[in-house]
Amino acid sequence: xxxxxxxxxxxxxxxxxxxxxxxxxxxxxxxxxxxxxxxxxxxxxxxxxxxxxxxxxxxxxxxxxxxxxxxxxxxxxxxxxxxxxxxxxxxxxxxxxxxxxxxxxxxxxxxxxxxxxx
Amino acid sequence: xxxxxxxxxxxxxxxxxxxxxxxxxxxxxxxxxxxxxxxxxxxxxxxxxxxxxxxxxxxxxxxxxxxxxxxxxxxxxxxxxxxxxxxxxxxxxxxxxxxxxxxxxxxxxx
Numbered sequence: 001x002x003x004x005x006x007x008x009x010x011x012x013x014x015x016x017x018x019x020x021x022x023x024x025x026x027x028x029x030x031x032x033x034x035x036x037x038x039x040x041x042x043x044x045x046x047x048x049x050x051x052x053x054x055x056x057x058x059x060x061x062x063x064x065x066x067x068x069x070x071x072x073x074x075x076x077x078x079x080x081x082x083x084x085x086x087x088x089x090x091x092x093x094x095x096x097x098x099x100x101x102x103x104x105x106x107x108x109x110x111x112x113x114x115x116x117x118x
Numbered sequence: 119x120x121x122x123x124x125x126x127x128x129x130x131x132x133x134x135x136x137x138x139x140x141x142x143x144x145x146x147x148x149x150x151x152x153x154x155x156x157x158x159x160x161x162x163x164x165x166x167x168x169x170x171x172x173x174x175x176x177x178x179x180x181x182x183x184x185x186x187x188x189x190x191x192x193x194x195x196x197x198x199x200x201x202x203x204x205x206x207x208x209x210x211x212x213x214x215x216x217x218x219x220x221x222x223x224x225x226x227x228x
Contacts, residue, residue, distance in 0.1 A: 004160075006160070034215075043206060043218045043220045044161070044218050091158075093160050095160075105210060107151070107208075107216050109161045109162070109163075110160050112158070114158065
C-alpha cells in the first residue's frame with residue numbers, strides 16, 4: 001500500500017510553545033490530507049481537512065487559530081499546535097487520500113505523533 | 119457526518135477461536151475500509167470494499183460489505199495472538215469524509 005510518513009513521532013514541549021508536525025505522502029501525490037486526534041482507547045476524531053493550495057476546512061469545535069494547517073505541496077501538509085497547553089497532549093495522526101477509479105478512494109495513515117505538553 | 123456503529127467494543131478470545139466484528143449504519147457508503155491499529159502507531163489499511171454484497175478474503179480474515187452498502191463485517195478464523203489490536207471500520211459518505219466507527223479492541227490470548 002501507499003506510504004505516509006509523519007515527523008516527529010514523539011515531541012515533548014513546554015506549555016506556551018508551538019509545535020509543528022509534518023505529514024508526507026512518500027509515493028503518491030495527495031491533493032487532500034487529513035488531520036486526526038486520538039485519545040487513549042478511542043477512535044479517531046477528524047480535526048480538519050487539508051487542501052493543497054487552499055485553506056484547510058476545520059471540523060466543528062476545532063480552533064483554526066490554534067491548530068494551523070498548511071498544505072504547501074502535493075506531498076506535504078503541516079499541523080502547527082500554537083501556544084500549546086497540557087490539554088493539547090494527544091496522539092495526532094495524519095492521512096492522505098489516494099484517489100482511485102469510481103468509488104475506490106483510499107486513505108492511508110501516518111504512524112502518528114505523540115505530543116506531550118508539560 | 120454519517121455514523122458507523124461498531125460492535126462489540128471489546129473482544130477477548132483464546133487462540134484458535136473465531137471472531138466477528140460488525141459495523142452498521144443507517145447511511146449508505148460509497149466504500150468502506152477496515153483498519154487495524156496497534157498501540158502508539160497509526161491505523162494500517164486491511165481492505166477496502168466497494169460493491170454491495172462483496173466478500174474479500176485476506177488469509178484468515180474475511181470481509182463482507184452488505185448488499186445495501188450500509189453495513190460490513192470482519193471475520194477472523196483461528197485467531198492468533200498477532201491478531202490482537204484495535205480494529206476500525208470507516209466509510210466514505212456523501213460529504214467525502216471518512217467516518218470512523220468507535221473501534222473494537224481485540225485481544226487474542228495464547
